[in-house]
Amino acid sequence: MSTPAPTFLSGIQPSGRPHLGNYFGAIRQHVDSLEEPGEHLFFIADYHALTTVKDADTLRNNVRDLAATYFALGMDPERAMFFRQSDVPEVTEIAWLLATVTGMGLLERAHSYKDKVANGIKPSVGLFTYPILMAADILAYDSTIVPVGKDQVQHVEMTQDMATHFNSRHGEVFTRPEARLPERSDMAKVPGLDGQKMSKSYGNDLWVFEEGKALKKAIGRIPTDSREPSEPKDPSEIQLFDFLALLLEDQELQEWKDRVEAGGEGAPGYGHLKVRLAEAFDDHFGPARARYKELMADPAELDRVLLRGAEKARERAVAVRDRALQACGLR
Secondary structure, eight states: OOOOOOEEEEEEOOSSSOBHHHIIIIIHHHHHGGGSSSEEEEEEOHHHHTTTOOOHHHHHHHHHHHHHHHHHTTOOTTTSEEEEGGGOTHHHHHHHHHHTTOOHHHHHTOHHHHHHHHTTOOOOHHHHTHHHHHHHHHHTTTOOEEEOOGGGHHHHHHHHHHHHHHHHHHOSOSOOOEEEOOSOGGGSSOBOTTSSBOOGGGTOOOBTTOOHHHHHHHHHTSOOOOOOTTSOOOGGGOTHHHHHHHHSOHHHHHHHHHHHHHOSTTOOOHHHHHHHHHHHHHHHHHHHHHHHHHHHTOHHHHHHHHHHHHHHHHHHHHHHHHHHHHHHTOO
16 A cells, blocks of 8 residues: 655744745745645744734735745745635634643643743733644644744644544544654754844844845844954854855855965955855845745735635645544534
């Protein structure tokens, strides 16, 4: 008997313009996964965003901005179901069913909840039950593989627990998913402009479509020291190389490192490294940047593409929802 093709699913929260960390930690992995056989579903988690984004117009624009970013960077809506979470309301019904079998202790152990509260976000009920809605997002489509960053693995494990609890009580309804981490672990954590992990909440992020003076100004924020170019330096101690490693081919990257490590006359200074970083950034994201601008100029078309994806995804969610309701005695 042949093994069924996998079903990939991942969600992306529209909390602001995607940055370099979002690209290397998630977007690129999602786009690359289209090369694998199976079904691919990616949703924009606008329900989840309500825990932090309070302005309606901002949320609508963030959703379109994120969709345009994905499409510009290679997401093909003909090969994947790419849709808004709120266009598949069945997930909220499934979330309630899961809530009836989920213990408080499981939710209290959620790292993301504790981290957000520690960073000053008001602990609403929605924030506390966030993992239940995330589990519903995953289970609603019989997903088998969930590409995530390391910090999201716990949510997939919690989803597994909820599916097991529900199935133990009501029968085999939900498919158990598995998390998948990026193949290159060094890409999972992209440094911010200040050396911490890149994050919008830290204000140290670099928008993937930044350009011109704004790009140069952002790169200029990357910290350096006062050593002269001729002084030999350890490349591993220079944060600029963390960024260059993301965008340069291995051979060129090693050449820059060798020159810095050797020092002497003609060795590159930090200014040279920043100029090369800006060039590499433009080379990598320039074509997609132009496509992004075209897409953002037609928001109605973006909405239509998202709705087409939701129609396909909803067929699966309705079937799973009905199966769960029947198992509970509600059908």
